[in-house]
Amino acid sequence: MNAALATLKLAWRSLFRQRLRTALLIAVVAYATLSILFFWGFTDGFLNAIFQGQARLVAAPVAVTTEAYHADPDPVHALAGLDDVRRAVTAVPGVRAATPRLDVPALLRSPYAQRGATLRGVDPAGESAVSDLPDAIQDGRMLEAPGELVLGADLAETLDVRLGERVAVDVAAVGGPAATGLRLVGLIDTGIEAVDAGTVLAHLADARALAGVDGATELALDVPRGREAAVAAAASDRLPEGVRAYGILDQMGELARGLAAERVSMIPIGLLFSLFGAIAVTSSLVVSVMERTREFGVILALGLGHVRLAWMVVLEAILGTLLGYGVGAVLGYALLFVLHEVNVLGPLFTGVYGDFLSGLALGDEIRADVRLEYLAYAGVTVALAALFAALTPARRVARLVPAEAMRAAE
Amino acid sequence: MTTFPLPLFGSSAARIARLRVAAVRTAAMRTAAVRAAAVLAAVLVAGGALAQEAAVPADADAIVDRIVENLRGGGQRATIRMTVERDDATDRYVLETIGDGDERALTRVVAPPNEAGRAFLVDGSELFVYAPRVGRSLRLPPSGRSDGFLGSDLSYDDLAGDELRDTYDAAIAERTDDRVVVSLVPRAGAATPYGELRLTARLPDLTPLELTYLDQRDAPVKRLTLHDPRTLEDGRTVPTRFEVVDLTEGGGRTIATWEDATFGVEPPDRCFTLEALETGCRW
Numbered sequence: 001m002n003a004a005l006a007t008l009k010l011a012w013r014s015l016f017r018q019r020l021r022t023a024l025l026i027a028v029v030a031y032a033t034l035s036i037l038f039f040w041g042f043t044d045g046f047l048n049a050i051f052q053g054q055a056r057l058v059a060a061p062v063a064v065t066t067e068a069y070h071a072d073p074d075p076v077h078a079l080a081g082l083d084d085v086r087r088a089v090t091a092v093p094g095v096r097a098a099t100p101r102l103d104v105p106a107l108l109r110s111p112y113a114q115r116g117a118t119l120r121g122v123d124p125a126g127e128s129a130v131s132d133l134p135d136a137i138q139d140g141r142m143l144e145a146p147g148e149l150v151l152g153a154d155l156a157e158t159l160d161v162r163l164g165e166r167v168a169v170d171v172a173a174v175g176g177p178a179a180t181g182l183r184l185v186g187l188i189d190t191g192i193e194a195v196d197a198g199t200v201l202a203h204l205a206d207a208r209a210l211a212g213v214d215g216a217t218e219l220a221l222d223v224p225r226g227r228e229a230a231v232a233a234a235a236s237d238r239l240p241e242g243v244r245a246y247g248i249l250d251q252m253g254e255l256a257r258g259l260a261a262e263r264v265s266m267i268p269i270g271l272l273f274s275l276f277g278a279i280a281v282t283s284s285l286v287v288s289v290m291e292r293t294r295e296f297g298v299i300l301a302l303g304l305g306h307v308r309l310a311w312m313v314v315l316e317a318i319l320g321t322l323l324g325y326g327v328g329a330v331l332g333y334a335l336l337f338v339l340h341e342v343n344v345l346g347p348l349f350t351g352v353y354g355d356f357l358s359g360l361a362l363g364d365e366i367r368a369d370v371r372l373e374y375l376a377y378a379g380v381t382v383a384l385a386a387l388f389a390a391l392t393p394a395r396r397v398a399r400l401v402p403a404e405a406m407r408a409a410e
Numbered sequence: 411m412t413t414f415p416l417p418l419f420g421s422s423a424a425r426i427a428r429l430r431v432a433a434v435r436t437a438a439m440r441t442a443a444v445r446a447a448a449v450l451a452a453v454l455v456a457g458g459a460l461a462q463e464a465a466v467p468a469d470a471d472a473i474v475d476r477i478v479e480n481l482r483g484g485g486q487r488a489t490i491r492m493t494v495e496r497d498d499a500t501d502r503y504v505l506e507t508i509g510d511g512d513e514r515a516l517t518r519v520v521a522p523p524n525e526a527g528r529a530f531l532v533d534g535s536e537l538f539v540y541a542p543r544v545g546r547s548l549r550l551p552p553s554g555r556s557d558g559f560l561g562s563d564l565s566y567d568d569l570a571g572d573e574l575r576d577t578y579d580a581a582i583a584e585r586t587d588d589r590v591v592v593s594l595v596p597r598a599g600a601a602t603p604y605g606e607l608r609l610t611a612r613l614p615d616l617t618p619l620e621l622t623y624l625d626q627r628d629a630p631v632k633r634l635t636l637h638d639p640r641t642l643e644d645g646r647t648v649p650t651r652f653e654v655v656d657l658t659e660g661g662g663r664t665i666a667t668w669e670d671a672t673f674g675v676e677p678p679d680r681c682f683t684l685e686a687l688e689t690g691c692r693w
Contacts, residue, residue, distance in 0.1 A: 111625040179601030
């Protein structure tokens with residue numbers, strides 16, 4: 001025990017006898033650690049931005065609907081007993097607001113073009129609690145009364161309709177074909193193609209009249225960010241048979257599974273960062289061992305065994321890496337914290353990759369995620385550095401002959 | 411080609427089956443209604459064509475009604491030659507059509523061979539299409555009535571004129587000795603994208619001459635001109651050549667000419683069923 005402690009002390013002192021080399025080692029590991037933290041913080045923040053974009057611009061943070069509608073989104077599977085369902089879910093902790101929606105496949109016609117889209121009937125007073133779309137109206141205003149329509153700006157451009165003009169809406173309703181004319185009062189411009197080219201908001205009363213449905217296809221719930229799944233699970237427990245609450249990942253279905261798979265596919269890239277860091281540490285140690293051959297010869301001549309000398313080198317690697325890891329962790333989390341609090345990444349990425357990302361419901365707000373688990377991912381660097389140090393520099397030291405080592409050139 | 415992007419709700423097969431039953435139930439009622447209308451028409455015709463021509467209504471709605479009656483031409487059976495001109499191609503079709511002059515019509519493509527067998531059935535606000543390649547009938551959304559069929563600029567609404575009476579408020583915009591122009595403005599909530607329609611008819615017989623569709627910025631976007639009116643025994647003057655010009659950028663032109671037309675017929679109800687849509691109707 002004393003010998004191990006002495007070796008540890010020896011390794012610790014050695015770090016500070018070669019300050020420049022140690023500083024270089026710490027800088028390399030700190031850089032690798034910071035890179036790994038940033039990489040995962042950004043990746044998760046990016047995915048969160050997509051999920052939140054879906055939750056606030058396309059779907060709902062939590063959607064209560066029938067299992068039949070979830071499997072087959074046809075208004076014939078609309079929610080029955082809407083008031084009872086609303087009473088049940090608003091009592092669930094975490095539910096801040098609930099508003100009905102009625103989604104109906106529709107055909108929109110102007111004198112120049114026609115497009116198929118999903119018309120969403122909403123309660124104008126309640127929609128802004130669960131959706132960012134009302135705030136994304138750049139021209140005109142949100143719905144106020146039946147007979148009005150809000151469109152995505154790209155869709156309005158495709159149809160060539162302007163504010164104040166009427167759009168003919170046709171629906172193959174539950175009770176037969178139905179049609180009406182709705183006046184355009186607002187244009188949504190988010191810069192997100194999926195939203196701007198596909199959004200159609202109408203008053204719930206118009207959607208009900210068109211669809212021939214008295215209730216709603218879903219009850220959209222506003223819940224705190226990050227608690228969607230937990231609240232959905234709690235709400236489902238209170239709902240009648242055949243009705244369930246779906247968190248954002250459940251609503252996204254295949255897209256969510258695809259994004260989860262993307263995250264898994266990022267692991268090799270994260271490991272690559274760790275590998276580069278460990279190789280940098282190892283190469284630094286190899287140079288260090290070569291430069292200190294004479295010193296090691298003296299130490300061996302003074303009676304330190306080969307094994308303890310090899311351990312000293314390994315411990316030097318571990319201690320140096322740990323120091324770099326600590327510095328990198330402090331800097332990395334500081335960076336993530338700043339990028340979480342200040343929306344720097346969103347404008348940067350939408351500016352550079354706007355067209356590429358336009359297919360996703362990704363707004364211009366991308367905030368880095370901050371999770372403790374990133375420490376474990378970055379810790380792989382320390383483990384690999386220790387392993388490589390044991391494999392190469394320590395083995396070299398273990399094979400040194402003291403007399404030859406002492407004759408080695410400085 | 412006309413596209414139909416809307417999925418049908420529920421079971422189309424069940425709905426079509428219900429329609430078959432409903433068609434049988436209402437057949438007797440319709441027959442009675444048609445006969446009553448025929449009796450009424452006979453009484454009116456007894457007054458003579460001259461009486462009809464002399465009494466040009468002063469009211470815009472009544473004028474529109476008379477124009478629409480002329481446009482429809484009553485019960486008819488005809489062969490229509492239709493030419494669809496686009497920038498890059500011209501397509502020619504031969505259609506056979508049967509109409510009861512009220513709200514039902516069956517139209518079948520007989521040429522060209524690759525389109526032959528395709529058929530359309532209008533029954534009030536309902537429009538069904540039969541695709542022989544898949545051997546299925548589909549009910550189309552209401553927009554199908556205002557869509558050009560077979561990729562043309564001509565729609566069922568152009569031929570039927572129902573929309574003119576049901577969707578718009580009429581006002582006389584201009585009247586001279588030989589023609590009247592009626593302005594048709596959509597009612598609140600009307601399911602039309604147009605801002606105004608201008609319907610021109612010849613006086614005193616109110617033969618329809620032209621129907622111009624204006625967008626909501628007062629720009630004309632489509633014009634239907636009607637030619638070669640044929641005077642029927644009951645005094646109605648029915649146009650037998652339709653020319654539709656899409657006035658928007660890149661728009662085409664469609665000309666439909668009635669040939670071998672027999673007006674004043676009373677097709678049986680069985681001609682307006684889904685069976686007739688799929689197999690045709692001979693009588």
